Amino acid sequence: MPLPILQTFHLNKFYHKPVEFQALKDITLEIHEGEFIAIVGPSGSGKSTLLYVLSTMDTDYTGEIYFAGELLKNKSARDLAQLRNEHIGFVFQFHYLLPEFTVLENVMLPALKLNHSLKQEIEKEALNILEMLNLSGIAYKKANQLSGGQQQRVAIARALINKPKIIMGDEPTGNLDSKNATLVYQIFRELNQKQGQTFLIVTHDNHFAAQADKIITLKDGCIIN
Numbered sequence: 001m002p003l004p005i006l007q008t009f010h011l012n013k014f015y016h017k018p019v020e021f022q023a024l025k026d027i028t029l030e031i032h033e034g035e036f037i038a039i040v041g042p043s044g045s046g047k048s049t050l051l052y053v054l055s056t057m058d059t060d061y062t063g064e065i066y067f068a069g070e071l072l073k074n075k076s077a078r079d080l081a082q083l084r085n086e087h088i089g090f091v092f093q094f095h096y097l098l099p100e101f102t103v104l105e106n107v108m109l110p111a112l113k114l115n116h117s118l119k120q121e122i123e124k125e126a127l128n129i130l131e132m133l134n135l136s137g138i139a140y141k142k143a144n145q146l147s148g149g150q151q152q153r154v155a156i157a158r159a160l161i162n163k164p165k166i167i168m169g170d171e172p173t174g175n176l177d178s179k180n181a182t183l184v185y186q187i188f189r190e191l192n193q194k195q196g197q198t199f200l201i202v203t204h205d206n207h208f209a210a211q212a213d214k215i216i217t218l219k220d221g222c223i224i225n
């Protein structure tokens with residue numbers, strides 16, 4: 001079996017304010033390339049906390065995380081930012097689009113930062129992704145002129161532009177109506193099957209979770225399955 005793309009050993013996470021609180025307890029898990037995984041569990045069980053730590057954005061934890069065999073603890077903040085931009089796509093509850101930039105510019109930005117392709121190629125790819133998400137019609141609108149659901153789909157497009165190895169989502173369809181939620185899940189599955197991208201998605205949608213290859217269930221900061 002190939003190396004897991006993500007692996008944790010005895011991960012613990014404490015929040016210190018307002019009181020000491022352990023949000024993740026002894027999490028040991030393995031995620032392999034090409035897996036499509038749902039993270040479920042009651043509100044407050046630690047799903048977002050786990051995703052934040054796995055995404056390398058939260059480095060305040062104990063235990064070990066390996067990304068493609070490399071221990072993250074050894075990496076500088078700059079190395080982690082580079083790793084995220086290149087290999088991890090995020091869709092979080094708050095999408096942080098740049099309000100004064102167009103949809104197209106927002107989607108192109110991570111690829112411009114990565115600087116692996118020419119601007120024209122990046123633009124073409126961004127337009128393809130927007131079309132796939134039924135967003136071609138708003139490519140030249142500014143992000144602050146969009147509905148919440150449109151913003152969320154633009155954030156999804158932005159997460160896909162660098163063809164990341166792993167895509168993480170925290171309720172990525174939370175603001176969408178059922179038609180658009182289904183579209184997004186279909187696109188995720190298709191990318192997973194055609195390009196072998198790995199998906200790690202927090203969801204309250206049982207129908208979606210039931211279609212995942214694997215379900216990670218959290219309760220009180222522990223994995224219970």
Ligand SMILES: Nc1ncnc2c1ncn2[C@@H]1O[C@H](COP(=O)(O)OP(=O)(O)OP(=O)(O)O)[C@@H](O)[C@H]1O
Nearest residue numbers: 015017018021023042043044045046047048049050
């Ligand atoms: N910044 C923080 N400071 C202190 N406690 C926090 C912080 N963020 C989360 N917590 C606590 O950690 C626990 C896990 O929170 P988390 O946001 O990971 O839950 P969740 O499973 O994502 O819930 P939900 O389904 O409601 O989004 C909760 O008890 C929460 O109150």
Ligand SMILES: [Mg+2]
Nearest residue numbers: 047048049170
């Ligand atoms: Mg959450």
